[in-house]
Amino acid sequence: MSTTGCASGQSDRAVPTGTIGGRVRITQRGQAKESRRQALLAAAAGLFAESGFNRVSLEDLGAAAGVSGPAVYRHFPGKQAVLGELLLSVSRDLLDGGRDVVLGSPGAPEALRRLVAFHVDFALRNPDVIRVQDRDFSNLTEADQAEVRALQRSYVEVWVDVLARLFPQVEASDLRVRAHAAFGLINSTPHSVRHHGRRMAVKSARPILEHMAMAALTVPAD
Structure with missing residues (x-):
């Protein structure tokens, strides 16, 4: 692959x-x-x-x-292959980890809470990878771009499936918007964390990110 x-x-x-x-x-x-x-x-x-x-x-x-x-x-046939494996391995880890979180949760409310904590932990531990994904995705081969996108779509669906159990009256397309909004909020913070006292910034950012992401994901439907 x-x-x-x-x-x-x-x-x-x-x-x-x-x-x-x-x-x-x-x-x-x-x-x-x-x-x-x-x-x-x-x-x-x-x-x-x-x-x-x-x-x-x-x-x-x-x-x-x-x-x-x-x-x-x-170890790698070239620099582009290094980039490909970097982003592919992270995408696989996110998908596998998200699925494990859901399987190990007793119900949808706890699954969502744990998914948020899982993604916040990923973002705070991997700010460099997030920056590389944002800036250098276009430097992947077409095949690697397609695979990364497929893995990330599957990861989104893990969240959508949990949200659908909590909000069965909400359209799946709207639930995807919530998931993407939460990802954007969580993934943006590591950019600023790099430029402050990292240990203290990470410690203070975690509960704020988790609270804000949960608020975005669980906003009442109109």
């Missing part, structure tokens, strides 16, 4: 070599490769957010992750 992989065309993810107690066993070499791959993605998030995709080179990425520029090709 994603465009990641090493230059030889073989996947550079950790390779299972057997099972222990029913669990997949990963080689130390595979674990080290996956750690370097994740370090490259983390470095990419910070560099792309700070300078923009077009101003960051593979050498910059490698240096930030502690490897040489050419070594990046052992």
Whole structure:
């Protein structure tokens, strides 16, 4: 599904070599490769957010992750693939996490509250990724753009399904507007949090964001 992989065309993810107690066993070499791959993605998030995709080179990425520029090709076929995997992996994590939140909630009211807390936590922990999504989405390949959009639409529907249980009289299209409004409110805050005392800003922003998002999501229908 994603465009990641090493230059030889073989996947550079950790390779299972057997099972222990029913669990997949990963080689130390595979674990080290996956750690370097994740370090490259983390470095990419910070560099792309700070300078923009077009101003960051593979050498910059490698240096930030502690490897040489050419070594990046052992994990990704190019800079565009790094961007693709960064945004695809985040979109998958949001969708999977949102679904898990709903499955683990005793009812729609609690599911909505937990979804809001989940998304606020994501936004406050990943301000760089949000900035990259906003600014550099157009630099993805067409295939990655389509996949990211599909994952994000599915994530929206997780919220809409919960809202529909709370407000069965409201049209689904209106519930989507509420969900998108809540995302916009939550996702905008990390832009300002970067420029203040981060620890205190995050601590104070969390309850405000959760309260405001719940208000936007649960506004009475006309």
